[in-house]
Amino acid sequence: MASKPFPVIDLHEDISAYILESERNVKPFNVDFERHVDIPKYGRGNVVLVVGAAFPGEYKYVGGERVRGTVFRCTQQRVLDHIATYYRLVKEFPEHLYLVERRSDLLGLGERKGTGILIGLEGAYPLDDPWDLEVYYRLGVRVLGLTWNIENRYAASCMSKRDYGLTGSGSELVDVAERYGVIVDLAHASKKTMLDVLSITSKPVIISHACIKKIHDHPRNIDDEVLEELKHRNGVVGITFVADFLGKGEVGVNEVVEHLMYVYDNFGVDILAIGSDYLGTTRLPRGLEDIGKIQLLFKKLLEKGMSREDVEKIAWRNAYRVFMEVLR
């Protein structure tokens, strides 16, 4: 008999971006269609919780090409559209999806039916002031990325020409996030931003979707110094399935295993999690084309000699630990 599938927490999926840009309607989300995630695939993958990103930016595109010289723009309206998309999803499929807003919503997570959604703002661009976070908190945002690839008044991003790290306002924002029980997400941040936040925070943080620089050198990947500090702070990194971050050329599930094993061997199991970036990326590893296949990854980890207990930590328990500690 096949062993029980592991419950899964996925720290980053671009669900609302996909719905707003492709289908513009939440209704088909329960159809098993050729896309990275949907309700039937959550069932097959045994996915108990996802962080659904609210992507705050827009570039101007014409015919699929970014228009030269256009700047990244964030409008409050667009962010509200993303958040409202998550409300519509849980309203449309109350048997399958529910919104997670407080610690008590997570009790018994590994056992309960359906998939919880935590809304995550992927960059603090819509906040004119750190205290504006309260507005988004009241709207249900529980994960706050400081930046996407564009730097802002709070922090330098991984693409910044000059890495100025966390600013004074950024440090105030981290403080406000902690007061509200909002989880700080350092994916897309610069190295100095990551180290600055890790040096001041009193709560664990997440790096929701990234890979490991030692395995593949990419600006979005993280180095050993950050991993060491993340470990001291009891945070987690969601190893992502973005093919470009995993390695050169064609990649498969074995490359994902390689990034996970590097952290496992050098920093221990407790900082590892999964952050697929499904619906936010186009190139995925062979074998992990959609979230319905995610148990294959855990099978590979067991084959590498990991205990069931350790695989369970990577699949969901580590991320769960952070959410339970930070959420109110």
Ligand SMILES: [Zn+2]
């Ligand atoms: Zn991202």
